[in-house]
Amino acid sequence: MTLLPFACSLCLIPAAVASNVGGPCDLLLYNGTIMTFDDQGTTASAIEITGNVVTAVWLVDPGKTDCAQLIDLDGRTVIPGLIDNHVHWLARAYRPGHNVAEMDNAFSWQDAVDILLVKMSGVPQVGERGVATADNFLTAIGGFTPTQFVEGVLPDLATLDGIDRPVFLSPGFDGPSQTNSAGIAYFGAHGVTVSNDGSITSGNTAAARNALSAEHDFDDQVRGTLDLMAWSASVGLTTVMNFSDDSTAAETLFDDGTAFTRIRHNLGSQGLAQVPNIIQQLLTSDGDDMFRHVLLGEFVVGGQTVPPDYDDAALLMADAGVSHHQHAIPNSVAGGFLDVWETINGVFPITTLRWQLAHVFDMSAGTMNRLDALGGGFAMQTQNYSGTLLFTDAGPPFRSAYDHATLRVSTGTDGGNIVTINPWLAIYFMTTGLNDAGTLRVPSGETITVTEAIELYTTAASWFSFDEATLGSLEIGKFADVVVLSDDVLALERLGQHARLRDVTSVLTIVDGDIVYSDGTLVQCADSNEYGQWHRRTGDSVCVFGTCFGDVDGDGAVGIVDFLAVLAAWGPCPGCPEDLDDNGSVGINDFLALLAAWGDCP
Ligand SMILES: [Zn+2]
Numbered sequence: 001m002t003l004l005p006f007a008c009s010l011c012l013i014p015a016a017v018a019s020n021v022g023g024p025c026d027l028l029l030y031n032g033t034i035m036t037f038d039d040q041g042t043t044a045s046a047i048e049i050t051g052n053v054v055t056a057v058w059l060v061d062p063g064k065t066d067c068a069q070l071i072d073l074d075g076r077t078v079i080p081g082l083i084d085n086h087v088h089w090l091a092r093a094y095r096p097g098h099n100v101a102e103m104d105n106a107f108s109w110q111d112a113v114d115i116l117l118v119k120m121s122g123v124p125q126v127g128e129r130g131v132a133t134a135d136n137f138l139t140a141i142g143g144f145t146p147t148q149f150v151e152g153v154l155p156d157l158a159t160l161d162g163i164d165r166p167v168f169l170s171p172g173f174d175g176p177s178q179t180n181s182a183g184i185a186y187f188g189a190h191g192v193t194v195s196n197d198g199s200i201t202s203g204n205t206a207a208a209r210n211a212l213s214a215e216h217d218f219d220d221q222v223r224g225t226l227d228l229m230a231w232s233a234s235v236g237l238t239t240v241m242n243f244s245d246d247s248t249a250a251e252t253l254f255d256d257g258t259a260f261t262r263i264r265h266n267l268g269s270q271g272l273a274q275v276p277n278i279i280q281q282l283l284t285s286d287g288d289d290m291f292r293h294v295l296l297g298e299f300v301v302g303g304q305t306v307p308p309d310y311d312d313a314a315l316l317m318a319d320a321g322v323s324h325h326q327h328a329i330p331n332s333v334a335g336g337f338l339d340v341w342e343t344i345n346g347v348f349p350i351t352t353l354r355w356q357l358a359h360v361f362d363m364s365a366g367t368m369n370r371l372d373a374l375g376g377g378f379a380m381q382t383q384n385y386s387g388t389l390l391f392t393d394a395g396p397p398f399r400s401a402y403d404h405a406t407l408r409v410s411t412g413t414d415g416g417n418i419v420t421i422n423p424w425l426a427i428y429f430m431t432t433g434l435n436d437a438g439t440l441r442v443p444s445g446e447t448i449t450v451t452e453a454i455e456l457y458t459t460a461a462s463w464f465s466f467d468e469a470t471l472g473s474l475e476i477g478k479f480a481d482v483v484v485l486s487d488d489v490l491a492l493e494r495l496g497q498h499a500r501l502r503d504v505t506s507v508l509t510i511v512d513g514d515i516v517y518s519d520g521t522l523v524q525c526a527d528s529n530e531y532g533q534w535h536r537r538t539g540d541s542v543c544v545f546g547t548c549f550g551d552v553d554g555d556g557a558v559g560i561v562d563f564l565a566v567l568a569a570w571g572p573c574p575g576c577p578e579d580l581d582d583n584g585s586v587g588i589n590d591f592l593a594l595l596a597a598w599g600d601c602p
Helices: 087-091 103-105 109-120 181-189 203-215 218-234 248-255 272-284 310-321 331-347 365-373 398-403 423-432 451-457 458-463 489-494 498-503 560-568 588-596
Strands: 027-030 034-035 046-050 053-058 069-072 077-080 080-087 138-143 167-170 177-180 238-243 262-268 291-298 324-328 356-358 377-381 410-414 481-486 506-511 514-518
Touching: 046 203, 080 262, 080 377, 080 410, 080 451, 087 262, 103 109, 103 218, 103 451, 109 138, 109 203, 109 291, 138 291, 167 181, 177 181, 177 203, 181 588, 203 310, 218 238, 218 248, 218 506, 238 291, 238 398, 238 458, 248 262, 248 291, 262 272, 272 291, 291 356, 310 331, 310 365, 331 365, 365 377, 365 398, 377 398, 377 458, 398 410, 398 451, 410 423, 410 451, 410 458, 423 451, 423 498, 451 458, 451 489, 560 588
Parallel strands: 027 069, 034 077, 080 238, 138 167, 238 262, 262 291, 291 324, 324 356, 356 377, 377 410
Antiparallel strands: 027 046, 046 053, 077 481, 167 177, 481 506, 506 514
């Protein structure tokens, strides 16, 4: 185990230290630039995690620690887990085939090929008889757009034929789409019309998607959800306010404890008749800090404008005391919803219910004030990052909303179908105003800084899901949802290298106190893939902590002496150095972890 490089005589008194009663801490992350997003905007150097909560925050690294595991952050930037305030995350998780979430970050055809080649290894090859099924497909459906590629259009047939799997690329709700030769054969066999060049018209895209969906069962949905949790952890997205789709498949992962993205699943309705039942469901559902239902939205009686039944539905929600999140485009429609809310507030006060308006790209100062007076929140999203789906109004007005003295404001993507769910593409958009085609789509003066954007994505967003007491900032007593970033994002901003914000990832993600993702930079894990990446699919994989995990004898290398020490300590051995995974006993997992770390220390 690496010793901390700080002698305690050099230490200042830590600014904030937990009493940490009840025994030693589990994990210390030190030597970092930790953006805590507490009320003072403190940047800390070390944080301590015990169980699933933060138990100490240090401005200066502590000289000694009683933590079981230590991770030297090597100066890296750390932020709280990101919270998307409005995303169609389950829609993406349930995509037929093997969803390639990474496609949102392909900026050229070559990028697309590189991404698909990496993903290909996890996708079964077409069977010997040459009959493909949906399970052989690499799919990117929604979220990405043709305009993100420098070529300005989707990768062509010849490019996609470089991939040894059927591929289906389908932007937006209904394409037009593109496939490769293996896909042409599949769709041909399923009666879907595909051109010789592999293009599929918007009109035929639904049929192509339906053919794949017909072969995508419940277990595939569960697998896709785990895949998307892994991807989400890899970009630091740890909590999602999900809208739409049935949560049954995802819930199996929460029931068996394998889930590692927090989901706040909101319940929508398309008609007044359903509203009492949904209210009842909200009031009676149990749920916990990993998964629960929060509110009714984004539609309660359907419709893009204020529907005739809306006032009745709103009255029911206010009377029952439930929270509500309403899709509203543009500002005039938002005003229409507020007319109803203001009237109802005179009968059943809604000022404590956190009713929220989403989207509103052209939100005016007057509308913000009206919403604020009702105790509401403005949930902004980054739909305008899409260079294909051009909304009438640019926006939202990030700067005006952020600077509002009292209004609750946060951000998310509305991603899944129409735009990316990658928070770093969203943060790029919030800070530059540029969409994926390089066009300015935020009004002049309405962009915000990187720090402000992350604030809206963390501590500010936690209020919208009623999680502000436990999520959104790195403070003592809050859940340890921690993201170690690949890049110094403030330096990128300082240097004007905003384009690089788009490719920021996590090198280490902790959710609820557990490491759930590592790219191998700081922490090596058993069962990593060929790229050194690991994410938690089950609770019992072993991660290698510290810079030289497994070096029991401290000679700078993991070798035969360490191996013999582990064998000698086999069996129950709480707290002993050979108990590498710190589970109280030396066993096969420690042995495997040692083998994984074999060789000279990094
Ligand atoms: Zn919406």
